[in-house]
Amino acid sequence: MEPEAFEICPYDPHHRIPLSRFQYHLACRRKNPKKAKKMAICKYNACHVVPIKKLEEHEAVCVNRSSVEEQDTENPLKVSLPSSEQNDDPQQTFVPQKLVCENDTKESAREISPQKILRPGQ
Numbered sequence: 001m002e003p004e005a006f007e008i009c010p011y012d013p014h015h016r017i018p019l020s021r022f023q024y025h026l027a028c029r030r031k032n033p034k035k036a037k038k039m040a041i042c043k044y045n046a047c048h049v050v051p052i053k054k055l056e057e058h059e060a061v062c063v064n065r066s067s068v069e070e071q072d073t074e075n076p077l078k079v080s081l082p083s084s085e086q087n088d089d090p091q092q093t094f095v096p097q098k099l100v101c102e103n104d105t106k107e108s109a110r111e112i113s114p115q116k117i118l119r120p121g122q
Contacts, residue, residue, distance in 0.1 A: 010049040011035045023047050 007022045009015035011032040017025040026049065029036035040055040042048035044064040059065065 010039055 005019045006016045007019050009017060009025060009028055011026075011028045012035075015025065015028065023046070026047065029039070029049075038051060039049050040052045042050065042055070042059055042062055042064075044059065044062045048058065048062065048064075050058045
């Protein structure tokens with residue numbers, strides 16, 4: 001049986017963690033907040049924690065970069081939208097839009113023009 005590989009914790013070099021448990025151990029950053037402020041997480045793999053100064057360099061050569069970029073270009077987000085008319089192409093590309101809730105617009109209007117607060121007995 002082959003021994004399991006170990007990884008060194010980016011927040012505490014005295015910690016050696018089995019590779020299978022590494023992503024769970026990254027919560028160690030809560031115990032080392034000073035060190036955590038100096039570290040950044042790779043956008044291609046959350047288990048890649050590097051010093052902030054080296055993040056750009058790491059992401060340029062990250063081994064997970066190509067697989068993520070290929071997935072983005074090969075599989076654009078598509079959804080089936082129910083329609084009363086039957087189209088030849090049931091798959092339509094979803095284009096996200098900024099949505100504003102009714103309550104949000106009412107709250108922002110209150111912030112702009114605050115009303116007098118009535119207290120009991122007034």
